[in-house]
Amino acid sequence: MVGPVAEAGGSQQFESHRPGALATVLFALYLAGYSGFVLVAAFLTFAGGEATGGLAVRVAGGVPVGVVAGLALIVGAFGLALVYAAFGPRPTVDRHATPSTEPRA
Amino acid sequence: MIYETSPLAVAIFPAFVLAVLGLSFWLGSRAKSAGGYFAAHGQIGWFVNGIAFAGDYLSAASFLGICGMIAFFGYDGFLYSIGYLAGWVVALFVIAEPIKRLGKYTLADALNARFQSRGVKLVAAIATLVISLFYLIPQMVGAGALVKPLLGLPHWAGVVMVGAAVTVIVATAGMVSTTWVQFVKGTLLVVVCTAIVAMILDRGFALPRAPIGAGDVQTLSRGADGVVVNGAPIAPDNQLDSRLREAHGVGFGSIAALPGGVSSTGPLGPLTYLSTFADSTVVTWRRTQGDDGVTTFTPVERKGSDLLLPGANPTFKGVRDDGVAGKLDFISLMLALFLGTASLPHILIRYYTVKDAAAARKSTVVGIGAIGCFYVLTLYLGLGAMTSGALDPTDSNMAAPLLARTFGEGLFAVISAVAFTTVLGTVSGLIMAGAGAVAHDLLKDVLRWELTDREQVRMGKIAAVALGTGAVILGVLFEKMNVTFLVGWAFNIAASANLPALVMLLFWKRTTKQGVIAAIAVGLLSSLGWVLASADTMEKVYGFGAADARAMALVPFSQPAIVTVPLGFVVLVVVSLLTAPRHAQAPAAGV
Known part of the structure; x- marks a missing residue:
């Protein structure tokens, strides 16, 4: 995924840092969920100042969708992070890292 | 306070x-x-x-x-x-x-x-x-x-x-x-x-000793003589919530009605807590500032389900409007x-x-x-x-x-x-x-x-x-x-x-x-x-x-x-x- 090219306007070579396929898929998945949540809240929940649907719909034993969706976005972020940690590609070697010469913190 | x-x-x-x-x-x-x-x-x-x-x-x-x-x-x-x-x-x-x-x-x-x-x-x-x-x-x-x-x-x-x-x-x-x-x-x-x-x-949730109603308005002002609460100088026994506590057993923020007409729910699970709240009526307080410098706190009953939707805060108020x-x-x-x-x-x-x-x-x-x-x-x-x-x-x-x-x-x-x-x-x-x-x-x-x-x-x-x-x-x-x-x-x-x-x-x-x-x-x-x-x-x-x-x-x-x-x-x-x-x-x- 990384290939050096002459950098435009700078003095060093360009190094692409595009995320891998899994990271892209997981990010797109979450972005779709988050965007959907925000758009439903903004455009599908109220009409004429009254709650008509969207986040106001009751699910899960009477809990509004807005609460369930919010909790799902929080828990889902951790779930996706775990998937990435378990199945994501190993990060490339950090060429800028320098070994410490001082005692560990 | x-x-x-x-x-x-x-x-x-x-x-x-x-x-x-x-x-x-x-x-x-x-x-x-x-x-x-x-x-x-x-x-x-x-x-x-x-x-x-x-x-x-x-x-x-x-x-x-x-x-x-x-x-x-x-x-x-x-x-x-x-x-x-x-x-x-x-x-x-x-x-x-x-x-x-x-x-x-x-x-x-x-x-x-x-x-x-x-x-x-x-x-x-x-x-x-x-x-x-x-x-x-x-x-x-x-x-x-x-x-x-x-x-x-x-x-x-x-x-x-x-x-x-x-x-x-x-x-x-x-x-x-x-x-x-x-x-x-x-x-x-x-x-x-x-x-x-x-x-x-x-x-869980419980009702106050007596219902809080329109007559429970509280006032606060700051003048040359200091802070005045409900017409008297503020003191340990005259705080903003003193009258409420005396009359209702609670201060600001309480339940007005619970689902099923019960007075308390007892312990609740995480989801039941949320659904019970959604089906309850909650006493919130509207704050208004008068031209005379007196701040008035008025009890307002709101459905729990409404409080579990966006738009109650001025920052998010626009989400409930039809305007873009x-x-x-x-x-x-x-x-x-x-x-x-x-x-x-x-x-x-x-x-x-x-x-x-x-x-x-x-x-x-x-x-x-x-x-x-x-x-x-x-x-x-x-x-x-x-x-x-x-x-x-x-x-x-x-x-x-x-x-x-x-x-x-x-x-x-x-x-x-x-x-x-x-x-x-x-x-x-x-x-x-x-x-x-x-x-x-x-x-x-x-x-x-x-x-x-x-x-x-x-x-x-x-x-x-x-x-x-x-x-x-x-x-x-x-x-x-x-x-x-x-x-x-x-x-x-x-x-x-x-x-x-x-x-x-x-x-x-x-x-x-x-x-x-x-x-x-x-x-x-x-x-x-x-x-x-x-x-x-x-x-x-x-x-x-x-x-x-x-x-x-x-x-x-x-x-x-x-x-x-x-x-x-x-x-x-x-x-x-x-x-x-x-x-x-x-x-x-x-x-």
Whole structure:
């Protein structure tokens, strides 16, 4: 995924840092969920100042969708992070890292 | 309100703060070089760093501000929880590993990795300082809010205490002690809040002794003779909630009716708690300011289901309107929260305290787990406070500590001390980011002062003292602002100034240093200018009435990110294309 090219306007070579396929898929998945949540809240929940649907719909034993969706976005972020940690590609070697010469913190 | 000082709190609180300072001094002897001072030698373990992420990120805005906003307005506060956590997805999948590979001590290091440009360093350092300053204000306000009920001290005393403690922490060992303070704080915050939520669920809901009705209006005024409550001077036995407690057995924030007509629910499960709340009727309080200077608090019954929808808070009110501007304001804030986290300098520098990109990834996952856990808890803490009968209607930031007080003075003392260390942890990180920007970026790289390693550390410490002093002054000036509202500004400015440059630098090979400089400068100035010219600022900072503020606002809505973040991307692309050198070669295969 990384290939050096002459950098435009700078003095060093360009190094692409595009995320891998899994990271892209997981990010797109979450972005779709988050965007959907925000758009439903903004455009599908109220009409004429009254709650008509969207986040106001009751699910899960009477809990509004807005609460369930919010909790799902929080828990889902951790779930996706775990998937990435378990199945994501190993990060490339950090060429800028320098070994410490001082005692560990 | 006048708060009774608890002897237990007075004993526990200094013990917490002294323990934190002691830890700082102990670790202080370990960091002498710039690498140690600014980045803890890059040797912090990934798990400790992950919890320290939580300690750094879960600021006064998260703990005091969100809980307060949920307690006063319901679901709107939870929107911040959702947005704040969502931002970590951007950090994990897009920013974390490249930032670790590119940078050394500061965000400017990463942005300048390809260019070695003084211009990039200068604008990135200025952006870091401005964002850190905006983020510092609510932390200091939160500190001031805490010491009032805890120690019976005025707001300014709390602000000064935090300023002094943080200056000691940062000036002794920099990132090493800051990391461990944040680790301790992050752990304590999640553990203590989990315990309180368990107590909230165990207590369930209960009706007051007698119903609160239209006749229970309370008044507050401040005149030459001091504070007057319901027509008589304020006193320990004449507080804003004294009449309510006498007549109804509870103060502000209570249940008016429970589903099934019962008077109490007993212990509830996590989902049953939410559904029961949705089916209940809650007494909230409308605050109005009269022309005669008298503030009136009027009880208003609202359905729980309505409080579990967005739009009760003035910041999100537009989401319920049919007009476009209000909805854009809402979308813009949610966008800022999503993009802002990965642009906050004090968060990004924590990627330099681990040894490599693999550790950066693992620590982000740990951070998301701890932070996500806390944000789930905020919903229960906020709703628990809303129905606790212990709210201070004049100060939303006090909702969580006062909720804890309903479970006993000991828990109140512990939660307040934890909240205070919460402020210490976040402020330490912010001042570290600012000190790095001044000493490492501005003095060494922009002004090209010849600084040895130790001199760089010394300049960082001097910068830390100066930033701490500035933060104290601002914390006193902004006393009355809700801390979450203020942090929303910081996210808007961070997302607008830093994110376009960060993302394009990582993913677009034709990005030039002129493009980066222009994007940061335009993003910073446009978002800052937008915030300062908005109706919210006219009303809440400049002090105009709501109608005047709307009329005087120079921008159609208050949250700028939906305009200024795309603007940053456009400026970067246009300037990069205009300044691309003619000899630029074609990209090699495989990029």
